[in-house]
Amino acid sequence: MAGLTDRIYSSSPIWVQQLGVALYGWRWYRRRFNPHFYRLVAELESREHWTFDQFNAYQEDHLICLLAAAQNAPYYRKVFADAGVRLAGNPFEILRNLPFLSKETLRTVPEDLITQRPIPKDVIVFKSSGTTGTPTEIYYTPELHALELALPAVRNMGWAQVDYRARRVMFGVRKVCRFEQDRPPFWRYSPAENMAYASIYHLSPKYLPAYIDFLRSYRPAMIMGYPNSLYTIARYALDNNDFPARAQGVFTTSETVTDQIREALESAWQCKVYDRYGAVENCMFASQCEYGSYHVSPEAGIIEILDRMGQPCKPGEIGEVICTGLQNLLQPLIRYRIGDAARWALEQNCPCGRSMPVLEAIEGRFEDICITSDGRELLRFDTVFKGVHGIKESQIVQEKVDHFTVYVVPAENYTDRDQNLIRANMRLHVGDVQTEIKPVDALMRSSSGKFRSVICNLTEAEKISIRQESPHDL
Ligand SMILES: [Zn+2]
CATH class of the missing domain: 3.30.300.30 (ANL, C-terminal domain)
Incomplete structure (x- = not known):
């Protein structure tokens, strides 16, 4: 169905595509900015200066609920039985003795992880096609969709002092126009979301001046997207002394922001870069504070960094990232091998004063351009x-x-x-x-x-x- 919608969209004239994006944006606006969103924003803001012990207690309570919910899913029932797990005692201890959940399992038996039957009607299944063809299915309740937006609103845009309702341009994976389209506009507006979606597939030297003109006239407060795509624009701007409008923050995700990329983006848009790290699976979230530290949001999930023997890595040691999402009780991801490597920072005391754990580096997700x-x-x-x-x-x-x-x-x-x-x-x-x-x-x-x-x-x-x-x- 999605394929058909894509084909209809890409063969439509630009004005129809524009209308389509506006409707799509309106639908997502209504889905995401629901009452949960405003509650979650207030709650996340109220925990900004929680102590380590407060976050620990929060995670303990939520982990108990998660493990209890997981017993209703066929996959976990079997896993718990095989591991001889009884849900009593320290939940962190129980967690450490559970086996890992692979991407392969999530991909092949996503429904076995579901804890509620029938599946609630307001759930949307997100299918990420990945690189295997068989999509990974993640089940989103309206609350999880709200959380997906509330976390960056507070812990990414909020830390950059930018209002999450401010105007933005998103350079994302979405195909906003046909590949063969050979003249601007390579962007479509979504008035409900106060944003424009721009194509990353047309960032060739030929079209970059048009992108810069667009960014100058639209004047977004936020620039969002893949660091490498934004770098193409920044490099053009700097080489040709042809600059986009100044922004309040550049928000990057999904790829490594090298020093070279960061410097170029900050010069081109005359503001700081705030990188974040999350996943469609919604089981972890880390974002840079005003001092550049990557703080993990403890509410999103429990992060373990483990060595080859499955033992916790010391700060500074690189290891595999294992996530336990604390918010998706419908489709729990417990000890999920997300496929990335990371290390805890040696210095956990950040000048910003927040007690959220600090990651030094996140690696993986490497793809060439x-x-x-x-x-x-x-x-x-x-x-x-x-x-x-x-x-x-x-x-x-x-x-x-x-x-x-x-x-x-x-x-x-x-x-x-x-x-x-x-x-x-x-x-x-x-x-x-x-x-x-x-x-x-x-x-x-x-x-x-x-x-x-x-x-x-x-x-x-x-x-x-x-x-x-x-x-x-x-
Ligand atoms: Zn900090």
Whole structure:
């Protein structure tokens, strides 16, 4: 259904797309700014200066409720029985003895994690297609949707002293216009949300002046999006002395903000960058305070950082992030392997005075950026696997500017249909390129064991020459 909506949207004229985005925005505004939202904002604000002990007591109470709820889900009933768990005593102790929940389990049996039957009518299932084709299904109640917005409103925008209702532009993964569209506008407005959604798929040298003009006239207080996409705009602005309107805060997520990126974004928009770290699974949230520390919000979830032996890492030691979301009682994620690595900061006392634990670094989620022959930067290939059911894992490699290899680990039901669909989706996402699909037993990992789902094998020199060859005029 979503695929059909996408196809109708992308083949519509711009004014219809604009209307569609406005309606979409209005619907989400009503869904998210519900009474829960205002309550959650007030509650989160009231805990800004809680002590460590207060947060600990909060987590203990919520963990007891979570474990009790989890017993109603078939998956956890079995897990608890197998582990010989009785829900009595210290809940943190019980948690430490439970097995991990893998992404694979969540993906293959999402309904076995559900604690309530029938599933409440007001639940929306969020499907994230990821890089395997079989989407991960996360169940959102209206309260969870409100929380998804309340956390950044208080602990991201609030810490930047920006009102969450202020005007914003979002450079997100959403395809706001057709890839083939070759003249602006590459953005659509959502008046209800006081925001515009801008395409990250048209950030080529040719179109950047138009983006800058748009940002100058729309004057958003907040710029939001992937650091690498925003960096493309900032780099253009700085190189050409052609600046967007000054913003009050740049809010980044999902990718690493290097010093180089941070400096460029802060110079281009003349304000600070506030990065945050969250996940669609909604089981953790960390965001930068005014001193740059990444504080974990204890209400969102319990974070463990574990070494290879499953023992807690000392501050400064890098380990695997394991999350237990405290807010989703309908579909509990207990000891969930989120797939990232992180370390606790050696210095836990931040000058801001907050007692929320400080992470020093979060790693993982690494994807290369690919580049098209006309200089557009591409990231996020999730849509390439939309509707593909016959693969277990995948990896996309850009070998040459017009040549991609898609490595797939086939499942038993892998067919030619899957191959054709991947090729068709690549054409939609990347344009006219040669796509080779290679079934393999296992995917390549780097020497450190880190998995990159997108790899670009073009050299820096090749990327620069592509950018220079792209026409700058409209
Ligand atoms: Zn701080």
